[in-house]
Amino acid sequence: MLEFAILGLLHQSPMHGYELRKQLAQVLGGLRSISYGSLYPALKRMRAAGLITTDEPDPHALLPADAPPLTGRRGKVVYTITAEGKERFHELVSQTGPEAYDDGGFFGVRLAFFRLTAADVRLRILEGRRRTVERQREGLRASLSRTRERLDRYTLELQRHGLESVDREVRWLDELIDSELTGSGHGDAQTPPDQTGPHDQDPPRSEEKESHGVRQGRHRRRR
């Protein structure tokens, strides 16, 4: 996930690690940020993988193992995406598998880079997310009506609030899907050129149990 986000940001312009973190927090809606303990190791990994480069020619590349902990002289490092990195990003941005929407955090990142995502991919991700959240909602509903009597007020209240949140997310997704379908003026018609190899696309996941009967209100709300 971090890899995707970093590539997405560097896709637009080179940046320092510090600013990367700020932009990320901004884009993610202010709550959920990312810590340096994740960011720098990720940058290091990606650098090793050739997805990004630094201007500084590798600090502490080879120094005697007994050297002091590298104090003093810590220069600023600008990270730049490579051609390989861009390729990797375009590969990732066309993925629509469960990992794109099952985890809320990852879904948020995907959404934040929707302007760089093809229209059909956008739709598949939104609908995937809808399925996931819908399933959560039904589970929660069942659990709530099952245990309404046996739990104390606080636990019940917690579940009720959780259910409402999930409910609201479903409705929000419906609106996004709606405005995606009525095509409220967004470019990027179909998946552009790309078509890079067989990137394991969305296995239909055994078609789900699409029998819940809770499927009428869709695509008919608002706008």
Add this chain to the structure above:
Amino acid sequence: MLEFAILGLLHQSPMHGYELRKQLAQVLGGLRSISYGSLYPALKRMRAAGLITTDEPDPHALLPADAPPLTGRRGKVVYTITAEGKERFHELVSQTGPEAYDDGGFFGVRLAFFRLTAADVRLRILEGRRRTVERQREGLRASLSRTRERLDRYTLELQRHGLESVDREVRWLDELIDSELTGSGHGDAQTPPDQTGPHDQDPPRSEEKESHGVRQGRHRRRR
């Protein structure tokens, strides 16, 4: 956090690890669960610390380092809270520091065990959570109005939805606090006996910037 939750559950009755996990998921509102990769190490730690005991007398206690990876014969293990564990739980349940409400997950667990929490502690935690979420809300609001022009529709939509969620949480907390103050029939008047040593209570955290002017609507909504 896991430690608190486990102690809280075992406080009521002994359990298998498996059931511990299920109950935890139940209590946490169905979403956010806990994985075995967290649960079993936690149980092991707590067992070593003497907070809980098992009926099986320590599997793989001392066996030659070359032994096969302990295949076959894996008995069920019932975990029971010890006197020390109960003591520890009562200590934890009276804490009202930032860790009780800054992290949403931890707060959820605390709330789930409110029936075992003294009334004044409940109130402090709810108000702490309110402060935290309120601060998030203001940050989000500021960020949204600052960047309304510069961001694309999707990022904006993400932030708007996030803001609404936070907004609803604040209102939800207000209701909880309200009904806590009007004392809608809950026992546990004051912090009971306990008073176990100097448990680092809530440092007022330099009183916050309580100047936002956004402080009128409290305690006057609904009911």
Add this chain to the structure above:
DNA sequence: GGCCGATGTATCGAGACGATACATCGACGT
């Protein structure tokens, strides 16, 4: 008899986190 899904215990590697250290810079007061 054979298979499946629930129950159940447990480990592994990848990686995320909070805390912390250290460094530079501009602004501000004194």
Add this chain to the structure above:
DNA sequence: ACGTCGATGTATCGTCTCGATACATCGGCC
């Protein structure tokens, strides 16, 4: 001129968490 304070900036450490996986037992059900 001096101090110091907050923002910018790079980086690591130990602790924890996660998802995936392996293995085992049990009750039904065809």
